[in-house]
Each structure stands twice: as C-alpha cells, then as structure tokens.
Amino acid sequence: MTTRVIKSKTDLEALHKFLDAQKLPFTCDVVRGKHRSVEQNRLQRMWCNEIAEQLGDQTPEDVRAYCKAYFGVPILLAENTHFAEQYEKHVKPLPYEQKLALMREPLDLPVTRLMTVDQKSRYLNDVHRYFSERGVVLTDPERIAA
Numbered sequence: 252m253t254t255r256v257i258k259s260k261t262d263l264e265a266l267h268k269f270l271d272a273q274k275l276p277f278t279c280d281v282v283r284g285k286h287r288s289v290e291q292n293r294l295q296r297m298w299c300n301e302i303a304e305q306l307g308d309q310t311p312e313d314v315r316a317y318c319k320a321y322f323g324v325p326i327l328l329a330e331n332t333h334f335a336e337q338y339e340k341h342v343k344p345l346p347y348e349q350k351l352a353l354m355r356e357p358l359d360l361p362v363t364r365l366m367t368v369d370q371k372s373r374y375l376n377d378v379h380r381y382f383s384e385r386g387v388v389l390t391d392p393e394r395i396a397a
Contacts, residue, residue, distance in 0.1 A: 301390060320362075327370070
C-alpha cells in the first residue's frame with residue numbers, strides 16, 4: 252500500500268501521474284487531514300514514561316502497547332478501511348496476550364503512525380482521560396509550550 256501526504260500543488264500533480272500509471276482496477280483511499288505531528292509523538296512517549304513510572308508495574312513499552320490496543324485500534328477500525336480489513340482478518344482472532352505482543356517492539360504493529368493529526372489528538376485525549384481518572388498525573392502539553 253502506498254501512502255502519500257499531499258501538501259502542495261506539486262504533490263498533487265505527482266499523485267496524478269502516479270495514479271495515471273496504475274494498472275486498473277485498483278482501490279484508492281483518501282483521508283482528510285495531515286499526518287500526525289512530531290510533537291504528538293513526543294507527548295505520547297512522555298506520557299508512556301510517566302504512566303509506567305507512576306503505576307510501577309509496567310514498562311513504558313507495556314503502556315504504549317496497551318494504549319495502542321485500547322485507544323488507537325478502535326479509532327482506526329472506525330476510520331481506516333484498509334487497517335480495519337487487515338486487523339479483522341489477522342489480529343482480531345488472536346488471544347489478548349498475542350495482540351499486545353504485536354503492539355510492542357520488535358513487531359510494533361502500526362497504529363498511531365497511521366493516524367492523522369485529528370485522530371492522534373483524539374487518541375491522546377482518550378489516553379489522558381483514562382489514566383487521569385485513575386489518579387495518574389500526566390504532563391500538560393500547554394505547560395510545556397509556555
């Protein structure tokens with residue numbers, strides 16, 4: 252599967268050329284919005300570290316896997332057709348522990364890296380809400396920028 256982020260007229264023209272060269276039939280998905288941001292990725296990693304430290308019984312990678320599975324996968328299942336098809340076929344039938352293993356390094360099933368800025372914002376809001384309700388104190392991104 253080819254993914255392209257179109258930010259300019261030049262990008263759009265290159266995409267047109269690419270599509271014109273494709274053998275028919277083929278399927279094309281268009282997703283509105285731009286790809287997740289570096290700042291969002293940094294915040295996610297920071298929160299995984301903070302959650303692991305405060306809970307004390309998980310590594311940051313365990314937290315990351317849990318969050319991808321419980322907050323990220325539902326977003327993509329609802330909004331990314333290709334992801335949903337592949338997840339339903341290959342991952343959904345697996346037991347819980349195997350699903351979490353797929354989310355961790357070294358396999359690291361793509362979830363958040365497939366998200367747009369809007370999807371990643373909703374994901375981060377869900378993570379923040381869930382862990383805050385359980386007494387975990389997470390860095391406020393507004394205070395980082397100040």
